[in-house]
Amino acid sequence: MKVVAFNGSPNKNGNTYNAIKTVAAELEKEGIEVEIVHVGNKLVRGCLACGGCSRNQNERCVIETDGVNEWVQKMKEADGIILGSPVHYSAIAGTMKSFLDRAFYVASSNGGMFRHKIGASVVAVRRSGGIPVFDQLNNYINYSEMIMPTSNYWNVAYGTTPGEVTQDEEGMQIMRVLGKNMAWMMKVLEAGKSQVKENEKEDKIFTNFIR
Numbered sequence: 001m002k003v004v005a006f007n008g009s010p011n012k013n014g015n016t017y018n019a020i021k022t023v024a025a026e027l028e029k030e031g032i033e034v035e036i037v038h039v040g041n042k043l044v045r046g047c048l049a050c051g052g053c054s055r056n057q058n059e060r061c062v063i064e065t066d067g068v069n070e071w072v073q074k075m076k077e078a079d080g081i082i083l084g085s086p087v088h089y090s091a092i093a094g095t096m097k098s099f100l101d102r103a104f105y106v107a108s109s110n111g112g113m114f115r116h117k118i119g120a121s122v123v124a125v126r127r128s129g130g131i132p133v134f135d136q137l138n139n140y141i142n143y144s145e146m147i148m149p150t151s152n153y154w155n156v157a158y159g160t161t162p163g164e165v166t167q168d169e170e171g172m173q174i175m176r177v178l179g180k181n182m183a184w185m186m187k188v189l190e191a192g193k194s195q196v197k198e199n200e201k202e203d204k205i206f207t208n209f210i211r
Contacts, residue, residue: 001186002033003118004074005082008096009040015124015165016040019157019175020084022166023122026179032080032186037071039099040086044068046098047105054109061102068102072113075103080118080186081146083137090129092136104140112145112201118186119146120178123156124165130156145201149185151178 005024009016017036024034044066052062059076060069075081083100085092092100107113121137123130134154141148155178157171165171 001031001079001190002035002077003027003080003082003182003186004071004078005034005036006071006084006096006099007036007038007040008083008085008093008099009124010093010095011086011162012038012041014086014162015157015159016084016086016122018159018163018165019122019124019155019171020082022172022175023082023120023179023182026176027080027183030183030187032183035074035078037074039067039071040093040095042067042095044095044098044102047101053106057110059106059110059113061106063102068099068106071099072103072106075107075117076113078117079190080120080182081114081141082120082122083140084122084124085133085137087123087125087129087133090132092133100137100140104144107144108204115145115201116189116198117144117146118149118182118189119144120149120182121155122175122178125156125158126160127158130154130158147185147189149178149181151175151181 085096119141151174157165158168159165
């Protein structure tokens with residue numbers, strides 16, 4: 001089994017990376033491969049709201065100037081997905097937000113590409129705003145019918161300078177527990193596929209309140 005993790009921080013080896021790496025270490029102990037993709041230092045433009053991915057039905061965003069389409073395919077092929085972001089003004093870092101908007105729009109427009117994959121979010125923060133970002137990341141997971149493992153607290157760790165997050169003992173425990181629970185859930189899901197038939201996907205109903 002494989003997990004792909006996305007580091008939404010501009011800093012390649014900063015606190016977001018260390019939080020992800022702590023989760024990844026527990027997954028790797030269970031024989032699960034983890035690939036960390038650094039998104040936060042890339043030039044990624046936001047969604048154009050053009051609907052091209054829905055019309056084309058080719059599992060691609062019409063914007064071809066960045067790595068989003070490659071990353072979408074990595075997510076499709078993975079059994080689990082980790083979304084990691086620092087806190088920028090109590091929100092997801094801008095580049096990460098642009099990537100997530102486009103990637104999840106492509107996935108939902110092409111038959112629900114991430115449906116029933118295991119998905120988790122982690123956040124690194126200096127002081128406040130961690131919970132809003134955690135909620136924002138989880139919105140993508142919930143919308144996509146993914147399955148979310150939990151930890152023993154919200155998945156937020158604290159630190160300012162790169163690597164300082166490792167001194168947050170509770171934060172590091174949260175990430176370890178998350179990794180253990182994610183590995184267990186992935187194995188339970190895999191084992192159950194031969195025993196329990198997957199439920200059929202319902203077509204999305206869109207309700208407009210102004211007519």
